[in-house]
Amino acid sequence: GRAPLVLLLSATVSLLGGLIFGYELGIISGALLQLQTDFQLSCFEQEVVVSAVLIGALLASLAGGILIDRHGRRRAILVSNVVLLVGSLLLTLARSFTVLVIGRVTVGFAISVSSMACCIYVSEMVAAHQRGLLVSLYEAGITVGILLSYALNYVFADVEEGWRYMFGLAIAPTAMQFLSILFLPVNPVKFSSWDSDCQKGLIPLQDTEDRAAAKREPYQERHYSFLDLFRTRDNMRRRTLVGLGLVLFQQFTGQPNVLGYASKIFHSVGFQSNSSAILASVGLGAIKVVATLVAMALADRAGRRVLLMAGCVVMAISVTTIGLTSRTAPLAMARDCKAATGPNASHSLSQHPLAPVPPQSAVSPIPPVSDAVKSQAGPSFAATTSLTKVFASTQSKEVVPNSSLTQKRDLVGQSKKEALESTGPPLSAAPWAQHTVLNWITLLSMMAFVSAFSIGFGPMTWLVLSEIYPAGIRGRAFAFCNSFNWAANLLISLSFLDLIDAIGFSWMFLLYGLMGVMAVIFIYLFVPETKGQSLEEIDQQFSRKR
Numbered sequence: 001g002r003a004p005l006v007l008l009l010s011a012t013v014s015l016l017g018g019l020i021f022g023y024e025l026g027i028i029s030g031a032l033l034q035l036q037t038d039f040q041l042s043c044f045e046q047e048v049v050v051s052a053v054l055i056g057a058l059l060a061s062l063a064g065g066i067l068i069d070r071h072g073r074r075r076a077i078l079v080s081n082v083v084l085l086v087g088s089l090l091l092t093l094a095r096s097f098t099v100l101v102i103g104r105v106t107v108g109f110a111i112s113v114s115s116m117a118c119c120i121y122v123s124e125m126v127a128a129h130q131r132g133l134l135v136s137l138y139e140a141g142i143t144v145g146i147l148l149s150y151a152l153n154y155v156f157a158d159v160e161e162g163w164r165y166m167f168g169l170a171i172a173p174t175a176m177q178f179l180s181i182l183f184l185p186v187n188p189v190k191f192s193s194w195d196s197d198c199q200k201g202l203i204p205l206q207d208t209e210d211r212a213a214a215k216r217e218p219y220q221e222r223h224y225s226f227l228d229l230f231r232t233r234d235n236m237r238r239r240t241l242v243g244l245g246l247v248l249f250q251q252f253t254g255q256p257n258v259l260g261y262a263s264k265i266f267h268s269v270g271f272q273s274n275s276s277a278i279l280a281s282v283g284l285g286a287i288k289v290v291a292t293l294v295a296m297a298l299a300d301r302a303g304r305r306v307l308l309m310a311g312c313v314v315m316a317i318s319v320t321t322i323g324l325t326s327r328t329a330p331l332a333m334a335r336d337c338k339a340a341t342g343p344n345a346s347h348s349l350s351q352h353p354l355a356p357v358p359p360q361s362a363v364s365p366i367p368p369v370s371d372a373v374k375s376q377a378g379p380s381f382a383a384t385t386s387l388t389k390v391f392a393s394t395q396s397k398e399v400v401p402n403s404s405l406t407q408k409r410d411l412v413g414q415s416k417k418e419a420l421e422s423t424g425p426p427l428s429a430a431p432w433a434q435h436t437v438l439n440w441i442t443l444l445s446m447m448a449f450v451s452a453f454s455i456g457f458g459p460m461t462w463l464v465l466s467e468i469y470p471a472g473i474r475g476r477a478f479a480f481c482n483s484f485n486w487a488a489n490l491l492i493s494l495s496f497l498d499l500i501d502a503i504g505f506s507w508m509f510l511l512y513g514l515m516g517v518m519a520v521i522f523i524y525l526f527v528p529e530t531k532g533q534s535l536e537e538i539d540q541q542f543s544r545k546r
Contacts, residue, residue: 009183013177015140016140016177018118019145020114022143024111028049028167030150030153039100043099055107057112059105064113069474078181081175085175086106087104087106088107088167091107108261115482123135134300136459152165239468240525242475246481247461254515255457287451288450288451294455295455305527307541313516314449318447322509330506468538496508
């Protein structure tokens with residue numbers, strides 16, 4: 001009789017975990033505008049505030065795996081909730097730049113541990129035929145969390161010290177997740193064997209066939225050291241290859257950067273009034289949510305391999321199309337950091353309620369649009385910029401702060417540019433304004449890319465990672481792959497502008513297309529199908545196969 005309740009609570013924990021993650025990534029874009037004026041933050045300090053989450057998350061991906069394996073998944077989520085509450089309180093009550101940074105590092109640590117523990121815990125709690133749906137629910141939570149954060153950015157944009165409310169509201173879903181998990185059973189894999197769990201009734205959601213199989217062949221949990229990830233024992237080296245391949249291809253197909261150009265594409269196809277630009281940005285978010293829901297529905301039917309390969313094929317075609325169209329209709333680029341500290345600072349909050357105008361380079365490697373374009377595009381064009389930027393960076397589950405290298409490069413020649421940008425050319429004179437059809441093709445390609453990522457690499461990478469490792473090392477293995485995910489994300493963000501300077505925008509996107517083709521080949525050769533199999537069957541299948 002407890003099965004439906006545990007199923008509901010597992011779904012709640014997964015959804016809330018994703019929601020908190022997406023919310024914390026998205027909320028900074030609106031909060032930063034107010035923080036910059038309240039704390040008089042320099043460009044570098046703004047960058048530090050955004051990047052602090054990355055530092056916390058990197059620490060978590062190094063230390064969190066040990067916490068998850070030694071003390072159990074359930075306890076790890078509870079600890080992450082407590083840490084997140086502390087971080088949110090620090091941010092809400094912050095009176096200095098230092099406290100802000102400490103709060104952001106704390107929040108980054110908590111959401112990173114929570115993201116790993118939630119996926120693993122839920123994958124172990126539920127039956128094989130429901131695992132895809134419930135682990136993918138985490139990804140759906142992320143997209144909803146980001147949309148929610150943008151709605152609240154808008155609501156509190158003109159409120160005095162509204163950023164305190166923005167940070168403080170994260171406490172509500174955190175408390176809900178904490179309470180939900182208190183009612184869930186202790187993590188099954190912490191017991192001596194699979195067989196004894198079934199007899200104790202601690203896995204109420206496992207199928208009867210799963211139980212029968214477990215009783216015929218008791219599953220003994222083995223103990224692993226971290227170095228076993230690179231050894232041939234139980235075919236661990238191949239599992240590590242699969243995990244690292246998925247997280248690296250997830251990044252190297254260009255996902256952190258492609259959407260950074262969304263705002264320029266929206267603008268070039270004519271989204272110039274306030275309402276239409278907001279609709280465009282929210283539309284992109286809605287596409288992500290819908291695509292993730294499709295992935296949830298198909299994960300246990302079509303299977304992980306099929307969705308990964310289909311998503312990669314569509315992504316490769318999309319970025320190749322963007323690369324080819326941009327050769328004919330180049331997109332304008334401008335680099336700017338202190339936009340809101342210029343002559344328009346006094347009305348920047350009301351004019352661009354959602355947009356992190358000064359620190360856009362900190363949220364994403366893509367340079368923001370010039371003031372001239374912004375003033376003609378209307379306030380919500382800036383909203384589009386910020387929304388798509390944070391969307392670009394979250395689906396890897398990480399924010400993509402830029403480094404001081406790009407920041408310094410952005411600052412070079414700033415004083416010369418400000419005079420030029422204030423008298424920028426009219427939109428009609430822009431080189432891409434004449435290529436309406438090509439611009440629409442680019443826009444549709446970008447929407448296809450968003451959908452394909454949200455169906456394939458977005459949710460499936462984390463689902464497969466939570467399945468392919470033995471229980472005894474699952475936390476450390478997941479954390480190890482996660483740290484590479486963060487590192488690759490950062491590397492791509494840092495190298496993006498340099499690569500564009502070196503080889504050009506269109507060649508950059510054609511290169512992403514090539515990486516997409518390579519990802520399809522990798523998935524075809526190395527990633528096994530895991531739908532409908534219990535975690536024990538997957539483990540035994542990996543152990544046997546060479």
